[in-house]
Amino acid sequence: MTAPLLSVRALCKSYGGLRALDAVDLHLATGEILGVIGPNGAGKTTLFSIIAGSMAPSSGQVLLDGSAVGGVPAHRLVRAGIVRTHQIVRPFANLTVVENVTVAALHGKNRAHGPARVRAAQVLEFVGLADRAEQLPGLLTLAGRKRLELARALATVPRVLLLDEVIAGVNPTEAVALAALVRRIRDQLKTSIIMIEHVMPAVMSLSDRVLVLDHGKKIAEGTPAEVVADPGVIEAYLGTASGAAAP
């Protein structure tokens, strides 16, 4: 196996007595989509916040291309190629859609390649928001704002894209379209992706591998088919079958 693009080793995060993450390991190969699932409060978003540099780990390591990036602030990780989106979309409400993306296009790998605004317009084309460029984000539908969140992340030309529930919350038609967009990001832009998602059909069809977190611990990892058959995963989601006839 070739060296992974991103790996996380024995990552821990405690808030006082609460262990939000407990010795989590993961690795992401170039061009891979890794799904992260788990019940509410499992530590998924904490994991993202640490990988993206929004918070420092209590212990453990994050390695990008073999060099440690744990605790490096978010804006510098963007330059290194790690960028995240937020579960609750956070557009810059006072800037137009294209200005939102322009801010991001000023940073990251491609920052010297032509005017940021031109590159921002290209990214908007890619995510299907070109006709909304001059609007304020408040006028977009939720699905539109999720696309904007994606566009802003893509404008930095990431190597590792962390997607925090980009599909959840939109109507089924839009969910299918957003899932297709995630696939295009990987296939056409060759971006490696870790996605937290609650919409199971989307995770299962998009992910090459799935990692399951529960109470801050990794309880399973494998192909989507392996993970859904895992007794530990079923227990975490549905509880134990107490009183039911178990084989």
Next chain:
Amino acid sequence: MSEATPVKLPALVPLPVAAAFAGGVVLLAAAPWLLDLSPYSHNLVTLAFMLIAGSVAWNWMGGFLGQVSFGHAAMFGVGGFVSARVLLSGPVPAPLAWLTGGLLAGIFALGAHPALRLRGPYFSIATIGMGEAVRLIFTYWEDFTGGSSGLSLPIDVDMKRQLYWWGLGLAALVVAATWVMRRSTFGLQLLAIKADVDAAGDVGVSATFYQDLVFVLSGAVVGVSGGLYASYFSFIEPNDMFGFDRSIAFVLMTVIGGVGTILGPVLGAVVFVLLRQYLLASYPQLYLGLYGGLLIFIILFEPLGLTGLLRRLGGQVRRRLVPARAAGEPP
């Protein structure tokens, strides 16, 4: 995404705007010769120029970055006292003294760096505390500021006359810089920080660096205007220069004119100077209370201040003109 889509980039400074601006500055520069200003008006206009520069610079922080400072008097005072000390130290050209004052005031503004952990009202409250601490320190530092009896500079009538143009120059420079800033990617990043400092960091904006940079720039301009003020009035005193009233004045001028706009602080400073002169003369006991009322009124009814009011009027005029053109059509 590799397909190059033609995108029209907006001009940084559209020609009509630049022409109107240059024309206005030339007219103002010629005013002392054309109008034969009375000493009183000369005084008022010069003071307005200094306050325009200061409030436009305050707006970089309060309006663009979204960090509302109630402590800008600190930089005004540092600029004023440092320039005064430099001028008193020997034959130094006045502009050099002002620049020194501005430079030190800019560096001094970095003292607010620890407050960057705070945003919104929390930041503002911290600046009140820091501003008052600075005022007390400088009031008791008698060797430097002369304490409550202040510092006097030799009165120079010719310099006083010239300061009209120095003030105008500073105000014009700062307004032009704001225009460019607002339309550049630099301004875009400041507005992104204002909207959501964490999300800005997540797309690569180094929020701390930009905030520090704006602190320095804003503090330096306010410091230079403090230096001009010291030279113009020939007497400065820490409780006036560093006073909370003065910090409030920067907030008021910008809020009256329109926070986060380019023209707002300019309009606000002009209205503030005129209003203050009138209110101080007519209702010396009431004038602060009237300002408070005005502030509440503006925040409630027109958050963008005079600029918002002008935009609204402009919109109404346009709406009235459009139906007039379409009057021939059947309903």
